[in-house]
Amino acid sequence: MKAGLVQLNSSDDPAANLGPTRALIAEAAGAGAGFVLTPEVTNCVSTRRARQIDVLQHEADDITLAALRKDAAALGIWLLIGSLALKTDDPDGRFANRSFLIAPDGTIAARYDKIHMFDVTVSETEQYRESAGYRPGTDVALAPTPFARIGMTICYDLRFPYLYRALAQAGAEVLTVPSAFSPVTGDAHWETLLRARAIETGSYVLAPAQTGTHAASEGKPRRTYGHSLAVGPWGEILADGGEDTGITLIDLDRDQVAQARRRIPALTHGTDLA
8 A cells, every 4th residue: 555645834824725635635646545644633733722722623624624525535545634723612712733534435434533632832932721722632543454454543652652552462463643743842852752742662564744834813833843754664764755745655555564573572562551
């Protein structure tokens, strides 16, 4: 199976983001990708809660989800919508950061709400409090497909290796990490963490990313690291998307997963501490 990682530079306008997103998905499918993946917050990159309240929608009404489901069916591909920022009915008004796996008939095969919230102080001038606007998920997501079992995660989840070990022990062969990584932490940790998760689990790790400076109609524009990365089950970098928007193609071979796990069967060793 050929996989295509889509690298985006989404703004805070979901309607404006949809055209470029659809075009790159179609480009990846046209290049032979049967599994296409987009980054975290594909529909809207924004740090302003007021703007998010104005433009975000509930899952049932979301224009990006509806359009990309139709595209997946028209193109006959498996599509991971890395995540969408969505309104919820939570009493506190917080949003969901939700990943979707779309089947080739356009149905939703799996959903995953980001569990770990990015509440960090990168520097005196760069702080994030994701939990103020988003409520964390509680459930892991493992989705069977004809080409591999997919373990779904999002961005900051990457720093919690027990999640990936649990997914791999449950049968995941491909781990998805759609992201909108900070340039500072990206430069320091992105490649190392992704390779570590692949090595620890003997899995493919596919991480489509947001990149560049994101246009904002309100508030300070956000910057993200880019470098969509595909890592093989032995920890080797298969492809790096650099800093420009576009697509990155790789071939998936589940036999490589089995081989890596036979060589170092770490998933069957050790003690999983509660």
